[in-house]
Every structure is written in structure tokens, then in C-alpha cells.
Amino acid sequence: MTQPLPTATPEAEAATDGAAPLSPDPAGGTAVADAPATAPAPSPAPSPTEPVGAAEDLAQAVASKSETVGGVVETLDALALSVGDMRISLWDALVVTAVIVGIYLLALFGSKLARAVLRRISRFDSTQQLLAEKLVSITVWTIAVLLGIDVLGIDLTALAVFSGAFGLAIGFGLQKTFGNLIAGIILLMDRSIKPGDVIAIADQAGNSTFGQIRKIGIRAVSLTTRDQKEYLIPNENLMINQVENWSYSSRNVRVQVPVGVSYNCDLDLAEKLMLEAARAAPRVLDTPPPTVWLDQYGASSVDFVIHCWITDPEAGIGNVRSQVLKNLWNLFQREGIEIPFPQRDINLRGNEQFEQLIAAISQRIESRES
Numbered sequence: 001m002t003q004p005l006p007t008a009t010p011e012a013e014a015a016t017d018g019a020a021p022l023s024p025d026p027a028g029g030t031a032v033a034d035a036p037a038t039a040p041a042p043s044p045a046p047s048p049t050e051p052v053g054a055a056e057d058l059a060q061a062v063a064s065k066s067e068t069v070g071g072v073v074e075t076l077d078a079l080a081l082s083v084g085d086m087r088i089s090l091w092d093a094l095v096v097t098a099v100i101v102g103i104y105l106l107a108l109f110g111s112k113l114a115r116a117v118l119r120r121i122s123r124f125d126s127t128q129q130l131l132a133e134k135l136v137s138i139t140v141w142t143i144a145v146l147l148g149i150d151v152l153g154i155d156l157t158a159l160a161v162f163s164g165a166f167g168l169a170i171g172f173g174l175q176k177t178f179g180n181l182i183a184g185i186i187l188l189m190d191r192s193i194k195p196g197d198v199i200a201i202a203d204q205a206g207n208s209t210f211g212q213i214r215k216i217g218i219r220a221v222s223l224t225t226r227d228q229k230e231y232l233i234p235n236e237n238l239m240i241n242q243v244e245n246w247s248y249s250s251r252n253v254r255v256q257v258p259v260g261v262s263y264n265c266d267l268d269l270a271e272k273l274m275l276e277a278a279r280a281a282p283r284v285l286d287t288p289p290p291t292v293w294l295d296q297y298g299a300s301s302v303d304f305v306i307h308c309w310i311t312d313p314e315a316g317i318g319n320v321r322s323q324v325l326k327n328l329w330n331l332f333q334r335e336g337i338e339i340p341f342p343q344r345d346i347n348l349r350g351n352e353q354f355e356q357l358i359a360a361i362s363q364r365i366e367s368r369e370s
Contacts, residue, residue, distance in 0.1 A: 099152050107144035111137045130195065130216060131188035176236070180219045183235035188216060193238055193245060198253075198313045199223065200244040201231065210246065212314040226316045246313050252285070253313040257324050260301030262338035267294075267302065270337050274306050277327035283320050284308040301340045 114136040118129055187193050193213060200210040201223065211225035220232040246253050257278070261270045271292045278290035290308040297303070310320055332339060348354065 096152060099148055103144050103148040103151075107141050110140045110144070114140060131185065134185065134188070134218070176234075177219060180235040183239040184216055184218060184221075187221075187235060187238060192248065193221070193243065196314075197248065198246040200246065201233065210244075210313070226318075251311050251313070252288075252309050253311075253317065255284075255308050255310060255317050255320050255324075257306040257308070257321050258295070259304045259306060259325075259328065260298060260340060261304065261332075262340045263302060265337050269335060270332075271304065273331040273335060273337065274304060274328060277331055278306050278308045278324050280327045281308065281320060281323040283310050283312065283315070284324070285311060300342050 115133050118132050118136065193199065193216070195213050195216060197213050198210060199213065200208060202208045209225050211223040211229075211231065213221055214224050214230075215222040216235070220234050221238060223231040223233055225231070259274060261267070271294075274292045275290055278284055278292075279286070284290060285308075288309050290306060293305045293307065295303040295305045306324060308320070308324065310317070329339075331337075
């Protein structure tokens with residue numbers, strides 16, 4: 001008699017198939033399979049980013065051409081320093097240095113070439129030419145920097161912290177530098193101060209002097225005085241301080257020569273000789289003509305002022321005043337005009353002490369003579 005085979009339960013079939021066991025439904029319905037417990041997949045560790053993409057591309061290109069050189073490149077690339085998510089190798093440093101040198105030489109050559117082209121444009125005066133050269137130089141160097149970043153393939157997002165620090169440095173440390181740069185461009189645009197102008201300045205001791213502007217640079221203006229001292233004045237100072245420009249609208253400068261004559265001389269003749277002495281100076285202009293003004297009646301002389309005009313103040317004004325005085329001295333000597341000097345009258349009142357002093361002096365003189 002054969003016995004029926006045992007029927008496999010749903011739980012056993014599920015266990016045989018490797019599926020999750022069925023759990024009975026509390027409501028008496030069909031059993032529901034339990035969800036298998038799955039372990040979370042491990043996340044891959046972030047690999048350091050290369051800030052210089054050009055270095056990696058160049059390394060691959062070199063390795064494809066030569067295995068020997070490629071091995072050297074791999075050795076250099078293995079010497080790396082990881083800073084956070086950024087990896088900087090010796091190979092990256094060499095590539096960056098080579099590109100910076102190349103971009104610098106290219107920008108320097110381009111700037112000189114642009115200046116040479118601008119100098120050939122005759123319709124620009126000296127001020128416009130200098131302004132154009134500065135703007136072209138700034139443009140060329142800006143393009144060179146952007147080109148260098150593009151060639152290197154630098155990931156600027158990786159340098160966000162450095163960019164922020166650099167921006168703070170510009171905002172605080174380089175504020176005066178950029179202020180002087182903008183001030184120099186403004187000075188050239190409004191042409192209030194230009195190379196060749198003669199301006200008067202005061203040094204740190206408060207002594208006033210004058211000089212000729214030789215160059216307007218990116219940071220400062222070069223001013224050369226008559227004694228060949230060169231002052232470097234920041235452009236911003238010339239923008240915010242008062243400047244005395246002797247050749248802004250006209251190069252004519254009036255020179256004043258004070259002269260004193262005796263009260264006993266012929267004033268009309270003295271005035272005529274002063275005009276003759278001024279006209280005899282080589283640098284004094286005929287138009288406007290020299291003039292002589294009676295300034296005041298001084299303590300020991302009648303004071304005049306000779307006014308004469310020159311058109312080359314950069315050559316100095318002291319030598320013009322000296323030449324006029326020399327000519328006037330010779331003319332006064334020829335005509336007998338006296339140049340007075342201060343004289344003082346001393347009145348001594350007699351008293352007992354004074355008489356004793358005179359007696360003592362007289363006695364000493366007599367003793368020496370005897």
C-alpha cells in the first residue's frame with residue numbers, strides 16, 4: 001500500500017529557492033514574504049583633484065611619444081603633495097613655471113611691439129601716446145594672464161580660498177597701488193599734468209622747489225629739479241593736493257628781481273638802467289616787455305622790483321635773476337648810481353659808569369704808549 005508523499009509547505013519551498021521566508025498574515029490571509037536585509041554599498045573614496053589640467057594632458061602626450069621620457073614624467077608626478085582635495089606634484093610645478101615664463105616673455109614682447117606701433121602714429125601727442133601705451137600695456141598683460149590660466153587648465157574652483165585671500169589683499173594691501181594707477185590714467189586723460197610740465201612742490205621740510213616732470217609711471221610721477229634731485233611723487237597725491245603748474249596753459253613765467261638804490265640818486269635814470277639790464281639778459285622775452293615797479297621806501301634804500309618774462313622755466317629762474325643783477329651792477333658803476341647798505345647811528349649817553357669806562361680805557365692806552 002502506497003502512502004502519499006508529503007506535500008511541501010510554502011515556507012519550505014521558499015527556503016529551497018533561497019527566497020525570503022513567508023510570514024503568515026495575521027488576518028489569516030495569504031502569507032507575505034519578508035524583505036531581505038541588504039547591506040549599504042561602500043562609497044568610493046574621493047580622489048584628489050588635479051588643479052593643473054594641462055600638466056596631466058602633457059604627461060599623457062609625452063608618455064605616448066617616448067617611454068623613457070614618460071617614465072621620468074611619472075617619477076616627477078609621483079612626488080606630490082596633497083592639500084585637502086587638491087594634489088600638487090613636482091611635474092605640475094615645472095609645467096606651471098614653464099608656462100608662466102613663456103606667457104611673461106610673450107606679453108613683454110607684445111607690449112613692446114604695441115608701443116613701437118603707437119610711436120609711429122604721428123597724430124598722437126606725447127600725452128595721448130603715453131596714455132595709449134599704458135592702456136595697451138594693461139590690456140596685453142590682462143590677456144596674457146587669462147591666456148595662461150586657459151593654457152594651464154587651472155580649476156579656479158579649487159583655488160576659491162586662495163582667490164578670496166587674494167581679493168582681500170587687493171582690497172587692503174594693494175589699495176594705494178590701484179588708486180595710484182587709476183590716478184595716473186586720469187591725469188593723462190584730463191592733461192592737467194603731462195611730461196615736460198614744470199610744477200612747484202614742497203619737500204618734507206616745507207621748502208618749496210620746482211622741477212620738470214620727466215615721466216608719469218604706473219605708481220608715481222618722476223620730477224627732476226634743477227640740482228638733479230629726482231622726486232617720486234605718488235599719482236594720488238597730485239590728484240588730491242594743490243599743484244602749481246607753471247606750464248599748464250602757457251609756458252611764460254614772470255621773474256621778479258628786487259633792487260634797492262640810494263635816496264640821493266636819480267630815480268628816473270636808475271629805472272632806465274634797470275630796464276636796460278633786463279633787456280640785455282639772453283633768456284628774457286621782448287614780448288611781454290620787462291617792467292620796473294617802485295615797491296617801497298625802505299629803511300636805507302628806495303626799493304624797486306624788476307619784472308621780466310621767460311618761456312623756458314625748466315632751465316631755471318635763478319640764473320636769469322643773476323644775469324640781470326650782473327648787468328645792472330655794471331650799469332650802476334658806469335653811471336655812478338649808489339647801491340646803499342644798512343647804516344646805524346649809535347648815541348651814547350654820559351653817566352658815571354660810562355665816564356669810568358672811558359677813563360680806564362684812556363689809562364690803558366697811555367700805559368701802552370709809555
